[in-house]
Amino acid sequence: MSSLLKQVEPMVYSSQISVPYTWWAGDTAGRFLKTLRDEQTIMGTRCESCNRVFVPPRKTCPACFTENETWTAVSDEGTVVSFTVARRQLAAIAQKVPVIYALIRLDGADTALLHTIAQADPDDAKIGMRVRACFSKKAGATINAISHFVPID
Numbered sequence: 001m002s003s004l005l006k007q008v009e010p011m012v013y014s015s016q017i018s019v020p021y022t023w024w025a026g027d028t029a030g031r032f033l034k035t036l037r038d039e040q041t042i043m044g045t046r047c048e049s050c051n052r053v054f055v056p057p058r059k060t061c062p063a064c065f066t067e068n069e070t071w072t073a074v075s076d077e078g079t080v081v082s083f084t085v086a087r088r089q090l091a092a093i094a095q096k097v098p099v100i101y102a103l104i105r106l107d108g109a110d111t112a113l114l115h116t117i118a119q120a121d122p123d124d125a126k127i128g129m130r131v132r133a134c135f136s137k138k139a140g141a142t143i144n145a146i147s148h149f150v151p152i153d
Ligand SMILES: [Zn+2]
Pocket: 047, 048, 049, 050, 051, 052, 061, 062, 063, 064, 065, 066
């Protein structure tokens, strides 16, 4: 019987599946995303114990575990704290490569937001560069209500 199994070539098919789904963003992310969509304002939560401001907002401070109940608007301008450049076009990348992905610490925030930088040469991207958010009304209540960031200065 084992010699019979060795003679059977496995049939392998390549395919893709589509798995539509919805999920509740939660109170904290929901308020953040709705404010982006409706007011083009970037909101964070402040920890009243250690005074850190989280953008994207966090419901609970990860440093001191205090529940963050204070909301504060932060600037639409910030500083690149880290970045990478995607140069290979993959299905998961909506934009045409090269795409600059950056962690951006907005003025008034203590944490960084992941987003893209456009209208910049990837070779000119650097840590410390100043950027400003550009908003899109057609994206709805998603992080893409910020369509991208652009360099300033
Ligand atoms: Zn805290």
